[in-house]
Amino acid sequence: MVVDFTSSATPNLPQVRRLEAVSFRAWPAASVQYDGSWQIRLTGGHPSKRVNCVVALDRSDTRDIRLRLEKAARKFESYGRTMVFRETPLAPPQVVDVLREDGWVRFDESLVMSLDLSLMPDHDVMDHLPTQDIGRFVDASLTLRNEDDASKPALAELISNIKPPLGLFLIEQPDNGPVAAAMCVQDNDLAGLLQLAVGNAYRGQGTGFELTYAALRWARIRGAKSAWLQVQADNEAALALYRKLGFQEAYRYCYWRQDGEA
Template sequence: MGWLLFFMKLSRWSITMVDHVLGRQLDLLALRSMPALRTELYDGWLLRFTQGFTGRANSVTAMDAGVLALDEKIAYCEARYIEHELPIMFRLTDMSQPAELEAVLIKRGYELRNGDGSLTQVQTAAIAAQDIDTGTLAVRQYSQANAEWVEAIATLAGKSVTAYATLQSMLVLVEQPVCCALLLDGDEPIAVGIGVVEGDWLGVFSVMVAESRRRQGLGTLVMQVLFNWAVEAGASRSYLQVEAQNSAALRLYAKLGYQPVYRYWYRVKA
């Protein structure tokens, strides 16, 4: 099993060296910037519950090894997610503790979510303010996800406003400065994004562009709106999370200078 796990990881990673100190810092920043509705600390692990909205906010993050027996801890987590009527899911990185966690999960029947674990890169970049030309587009920035912004992101995602009410509740819990950016063409929402600043870091979340308006530079534009806001708030660098299969987003972020630091993936109880 050990060699099998080694080759599985080798085939997944293009990031050959992981800076564990930076990776842990980014993980903690993201957890605070997009908080779960309920979080439970259990022997060095974070159990997060948010009504099924996003994997990060509804999974176990194994930050520290703790002192309890591993099988005992996994069984406890399984029971807690059953109580919340949520899938039993672990979010794993090369920094997950203890190191043998994934091998034990495999033995207990855990499988990669969506076939590839919903593999996600965490990337960083230096940022700077610069003048932007919005042309005839309107740019709006809100310190919270108000009704207009929630309706806009729901429209762009092709979902109901109710589906994004949970995100609105999550953002209310953020203690750091928040920017919910919205680009409009007339009355039509065409792009959105969320920025959260903590210290000199800008976290970028939920960047979306209307399907009919893609490849027109709107992704770059909404990112620069967030950069300008964040620089004023004291940030000089940024992090974000992007699914490894999202080639369009990867191209956009590479053009903006983002580079991968580490990756995370999910295992779910079969």
């Protein structure tokens, strides 16, 4: 399914700035450098694009676009990574024009969704308390995502570097291992939902809804007023789940890479 990046409603730029800031704290890069208002995020041990990308944070910052892209690309090369540019509503249109003119390819569109937690309806589902066992959570997350165990140290380090309070939520079966996992990061009055994963055998049974609701309820009890999350635009199952909880689209973002780069 292809979703038109320009089809979403005009975003609220102050809200975008705040959600971008809390998302950076909720999923922190190992190295953050600035070139003007451009943020260069790099993490040698973990491949996530959100911690390995260039993000422009001011629509008026349009000087020396090609030169700055070249300088950023060299920083990525020093990390053994191919540079990607993350386009949000804060990115100057002139930068996007240059990327398009120079043959860059746009990919992986995502929605940022938000929810007023005071409007979240009550649901009669089982409650789940968070664990603080990062190793156990990482093991479960990798298993549910069918990802290589070799990435465990990098993911554990990334989660350990999160500064705001967080809850790690798991549903497990004694004989069959992890069923679902989710992480909730509470940054003052905002709660971010990340890393939701449900085992293939348990999808479509309400398990993801149960664990997500438990995480949001935990954040609300702790004083969070609003929640946010990021989800790929073509993930229909996840979108249906989040909309059922009351989440609505706040804005969209996508990535750009040079043509021919994987």
